[in-house]
Amino acid sequence: MTIRTMLAASVAFACLCAPALADTSSKKIALSNNYAGNSWRQAMLTSWDKITKEAVSKGVVAAADPFTTAENQATEQAAQIQNMILQGYDAIVINAASPTALNGAIKEACDAGITVVSFDGVVTEPCAWRIAVDFKAMGESQIDYLAKKLPKGGNLLEIRGLAGVSVDDEIHAGIAAGVAKNSQFKIVGSVNGDWAQDVAQRAVAGILPSLPEVAAVVTQGGDGYGAAQAFAAAKRPTPTIVMGNREDELVWWKGQKDKDGYETMSVSIAPGVSTLAFWVAQQILDGKEVKKDLVVPFLRIDQANLEENLKNTQKGGVANVEYSLEDAQKVIDAK
Amino acid sequence: MKLSSGTIRLIIPAASLVLLLAAVFYMQPRAMSYTGLNLLFNLAVPIALATIAQMLIMSVNDLDLSMGTFVSFCACVSATFLQSSPALGILIFLGAIATYALIGVVIYVRDLPSIVVTLGMSFVWGGIAVLILPSPGGTAPTWARWLMTAKPPLVPMAIVASILIAAVTHYIVMRSSFGVLMRGVGGNDRSVERAGWSVLGLRAATYALAGFFAVLAGIALVGLTTSADANIALRYTLLSIAGVILGGGQFVGGKVSPIGAVIGALTLTLAGSFLSFMRISPDWQIGAQGAILIVVLALRLALNRLEKREKSQ
The missing domain is CATH 3.40.50.2300 (Response regulator)
Incomplete structure (x- = not known):
């Protein structure tokens, strides 16, 4: 190595070492x-x-x-x-x-x-750089939570997002992986809620009559409140509905929690x-x-930090x- | 010197393009370069091709509401079949062009409104596109990518392509005997028929030619974006219609101008850049785009009146 390349190398090294130059x-x-x-x-x-x-x-x-x-x-x-x-x-x-x-x-x-x-x-x-959310892990975390809460398992209703969008595929893949790991759960129905409360409510109301007892609803965010409304309208017992951090969902959860200690979790990006x-x-x-x-x-919200998160969430926001x-x-x- | 009415109709779109271009250069001097012009106009090339396709349909008094989904479909085919097995890809395109000819025949024979048939077809094309590419992806054929990113000397590719498209279609529509007959069908199909021509055949050929240019639009678009998705070109339906009108074409009467249509497509693209350089908030952008359209159309209407007054004198 000649002196010159050594010098060049040391300069390059110095640049690498000092951040925020x-x-x-x-x-x-x-x-x-x-x-x-x-x-x-x-x-x-x-x-x-x-x-x-x-x-x-x-x-x-x-x-x-x-x-x-x-x-x-x-x-x-x-x-x-x-x-x-x-x-x-x-x-x-x-x-x-x-x-x-x-x-x-x-x-x-x-x-x-x-x-x-x-x-x-x-x-x-x-x-390009990519800052991605691990949507698959987000789906899987829902089943992990349910496995702890409902060790006996049961029937699941899955509400999916907008068909043909990669985020929907990934969350669904995570949920499928979670169910494969926890064989006590079985997905008995699946609808597209398009991440919107009104669409989800209509879709769930449509499929409910054909379903056996549902223990829990796994969601993708923006659809939990609509699902809860559909269950209430059909006069069926409210299952554990995983929420998606929307303000209307958190308000509904808070109401149920105060009324009879309803437990669930909420997760979204x-x-x-x-x-x-x-x-x-x-x-x-x-x-x-x-x-x-x-x-x-x-961002995950649990029973314990629900009030705190709700307080910081704008009306109609996330x-x-x-x-x-x-x-x-x-x-x-x-x- | 007396200008022909066709030339007068071309002046307004050309003048608005020059005016917009001057405004963009003033706001963003960086755009006044080889790369700058290419960046401003390269996405206008597929729009220009789609506008030409729409113009052909409009020249026989019809309107194609499936243009956007059809170009999306062509983009999906280009990014999948045309890339992996070119023969099959070309076959699919030939089938699509034949379908266009068939649509033209059906609309004429059954005397159906073209907007209803093409609106229905838009769902068909959209559905097939989703089947081909359920999630965004695919790869552009190397030659399409090469063509769209080629760097000819002196003049950027986007400008060369626009001039080429305008010249070729001007020859087909304004100079060839087929073009005259086609516009004749739009102007008065009965007299064309009495003169011994097959209106059915002419309409089928016009639709097939439109299908061909829409296919080119799809390939050009994929050459620019490198990959496709089923919704990639939905805007093209309205953009292509606006482009034709902006370029001096009319909905009825076979009054169209290929050079004007290409200029119209360029103007629409430039209007988007202009608004974004002006830092107009996105809430207002659609409205502002509409305002530009209205101003140009109003100018044209005024000119039409002038033209009429001169004729009556």
């Missing part, structure tokens, strides 16, 4: 969001606004502008991303309309030297994950080594957590 105060980050039409997405945008405004005023980054496409279409979002390249953003944070259909535009962004971080609706393009994506993008711009696939924990820079660093460093 690069300054991000002149960097601009954009949020490309495909949809804003439900309470979860509204909470996500509010969280983004709150955390990034603070970051901008403190001079952590120069700008953090949110953009939402009007029609939830992949081609529209691809055009939006290409516009962001032209606008000179240094990083783009994406909640994608499609895991694959944006890959062409994302490749263009990477080729232009832009950092791309996707979350919730993640993308498959290898040059916190809309504040957008702020985690923001900090991850900021850290990458800062020169930090971040692996391409990160996993964000889901239980939420916002992430700080330190939280993001913890997620990045997690192995």
Whole structure:
């Protein structure tokens, strides 16, 4: 090894060792969001606004502008991303309309030297970072909880999400895996609730007459309250319904808990994950080594912390957590 | 010098495109480059092709409400069969084009409203697309990807493609005898029939040609996005109709303009970028897009009146 390469190597080494060398105060980050039409997405945008405004005023980054496409279409979002390249953003944070259909535009962004971080609706393009929720584990955790609560097992009704969406497939796969592990449970019926209370209520009401006694209902979020209403309307005993952190669900659970000590759990992904994506993008711009696939924990509410979470949840909203820079660093460093 | 009415009808869309482009360059000087222009316009290429397809259907006084789902279907086929076994993919496309011809025949023979038939077909195409690609995925054929990301010297691919599409379709629709007959069917099909032509055959051919351009739109779209999903091009139904109207075409009477249609597609794409550079909140964007459309159409209406007044004098 010549002196020169040794010198170069040691310089490179020094760069690797000292974190936060690069300054991000002149960097601009954009949020490309495909949809804003439900309470979860509204909470996500509010969280983004709150955390990034603070970051901008403190001079952590120069700008953090949110953009939402009007029609939830992949081609529209691809055009939006290409516009962001032209606008000179240094990083783009994406909640994608499609895991694959944006890959062409994302490749263009990477080729232009832009950092791309996707979350919730993640993308498959290898040059982008992904902050994914382990939806499969989320489904499995429901069965694990039920196995503890109902050791004797019983019949399960499964409410699924929107057909053809990858999140629905993954949660369902987790639930199926959990049932395979705990043979005392049997799924006797399955309906699509589309993550909406009214759809879930109609679907459950439709299938209920054909079902034997149901011990528990496994859900995907946004459908638990509708299921409870359907059971009440059919005058059937209320089973253990797993909730999905929506405010109406938590209120109903609180009411039942106060009335007769009803027990269940609630699990979903916190809309504040957008702020985690923001900090991850900021850290990458800062020169930090971040692996391409990160996993964000889901937000679980239990009997004990129900009141506390309900208090912090807006009317008509979703239980939420916002992430700080330190939280993001913890997620990045997690192995 | 006296301008023909066709040229006058082209002036408004061309002028609005230039105006928008100037505004975009002013707001975002970065766009004034080879890469910039490509980024602004490359997603307009599949829209332009779909607009041409819609224009062909409109030239015989019909309207195709299945354009978006059909392009999505073509994109799904391109990302799966056309990539893995090209022969089968081409066969499927030929079948789809034949189906389009058949739709044209059925609409004419049974005297059905085209919007009802094509609206029904949109569910058929959408259903098949979901069957082919139940979850988003697939891979673009290498040649399609190469074609759409090619970097010709001096002028970006998106512009070259747009000019090529405009030139070819201008020849077919405005210069060839088939084009004259096709527009004749839209203008007055009875006189075309009396002159000894088969309106049935002409309509079938027009629909097949529209199907062919929609297939090209699907392939071009996949070449840009690298993969497909069953809902990828749903916007194209309305975009293509708006593009034709914006480009000087009319719903009835066989009055269409291929060059105008391509310009219309480019203008619509540019309008989206313009609004996003203006930082208009997404809640207002659809409305603003509509406002741009209305302004251009109002201008055209005013010009039409002027034209009429001149004729009557």
